[in-house]
Amino acid sequence: MAFNSSDIAAFKDIWVFCEQREGKLMNTDFELISEGRKLADERGAKLVGVLLGDNVEGIAKELGGYGADKVIVCNHPELKVYTTDAYAKVLCDVAMDKKPEVILLGATNIGRDLGPRCAARLRTGLTADCTHLDIDMDNYVEFLEKSSTLDLSNTKFDMEDVNLKQTRPAFGGHLMATIICPRFRPCMSTVRPGVMKKAPFDQAKADACEIEMYPVTIEKSDLRTEVLEVVKEAKQLVDLIGAEVIVSVGRGISKDVEGGIELAHQLADAFGNAVVGGSRATIDSGWLSADHQVGQTGKTVHPKIYVALGISGAIQHKAGMQDSELIIAVNKNENAPIFDIADYGIVGDLFKVVPMMVEAIKEAKESK
């Protein structure tokens, strides 16, 4: 039977496209599988991981440990390294054959290349960079009550609605929008890395996870690009998402950029398990490399402690860090918007305050 994206009754199950690089699963996969589990339970559906690669069946069962009922494995030498054409062909072929109701992909540089290509081929909608997902309407309304300024007392919701409600920031985080795709299936979303919580790993579930080997064919004529080389940047990438403490700098370090970054490192060392981040201004000015960037266009983080040094708190920055457990801000300008979301604010020159803060943290730790 021909594939028809409008025949929405024909679609079932929640799928997660699981990305591997160099034969290793990514953290995003576990986050998406954990979130997918929640959605599958809300819908009373199966959760299926789809894993493309070359001899990757050995890593598939691990996805079961985070909640996948089944993993569809597609092996082919042309799937070892990501190419748009090979991956789009295989993912679309499998999706047209099995008709999932939902496909989630990580909003990584690969997921955001593959997702739109597939959505256009499958003739369906795709929502980019989602930060919250619901199927069950009760859960969605509860989310709105907690996370919006809407007055819901006069709003009627269709409590039977089973569309995937995909919430994402828009306009640099000034607005949140919930998007639905009511007329076509699969409903596709890319999901921002670092936002969804990873479930605890369960070995018994991993052992019980069903693996389906799905044979694929890829012709040379299907491939219009050739990967000449894959280079891992030698520099150590900053692990903003895994850090317990992030010390970020902003435009306020401009009078002594190197000195300001050095102070941030000293404060990070005083905390321990801490890394240095930066606002968009510091990345745009070339003071820090892009992997340091916190914010709407950078990483979304929720560390235990977030220290903002000389960061005014533009909404695009706040969008990436306002869910931190505790926010400390140091800024010369007492009216800086960062103070609106800071748990503790200090008005002062960071170049004077930070050295004292370093000493105070060290002393406090020693006093324990």
Add this chain to the structure above:
Amino acid sequence: MRIYVCVKQVPDTSGVVAVNPDGTLNRASMQTIINHDDLSAMEQALRLKDATGCQVTAVTMGPPPAEGMLRELLAMGADDAVLISAREFGGSDTFATSQIISAAITHLGLGEEDIIFCGRQAIDGDTAQVGPQIAEKMDIPQVTYCAELEKNGNEIIVKRMLEDGYMKIKVQTPCLITCIKDNEFVPRYMTVNGINDCYSKPLTVLDFEALKDEPLIELDTIGLKGSPTNIFKSFTPPLKGVGIMLEGNGKETCADLAARLLDKHLI
């Protein structure tokens, strides 16, 4: 050889943003700018023009005032510009937008040596979806997140950025490439001559009538009504509870802060 550069006029979200009581954006109060990534794409295209003398065409979809942005791009060095504008196209999501733009480029003609450049994503929606969707509709290869490229005849080698490094990818024209804002591709300024000339360069307006019979347009999946995705709700996030401004900024203040963190078992 012709390079189409797809550009978008966007509200400047880095400045003050006003939100209406109903949760929509108060666009009237905001400045519009040319999307940053699109300017990098234009700069890459103009460098290829400098090297090869090819034709550079700026393409945008938007309301009639977007013509002003196109004139700026003509002043930067684009040869001609295309404004896709119709009430029927308004409110389109990325799927619908990509259909309309691919229909427009097909209407204008995409030759064997031609390239479509897009910015990676626009700062209003941050979707990064329209480029790849145009490539799919037009059945041409795509390379996204391009930081550098080298062109030899019909072959292009692109440095495609990943989170943890990059790939070198070889692709043949015709193809679509999405460009990231990069320190290497600082957009050039408009020149005085460019500004003088920009009003005499050709600017074509493609409306609904011009495109409705293009095979790439499905009339029931364009515009606000036809778009596959719809906005179900939009809202503003609540502000966090008020924190504490610590007094002073000396040693005692820092000791006070450290003591509070210790109390909360955070250090």
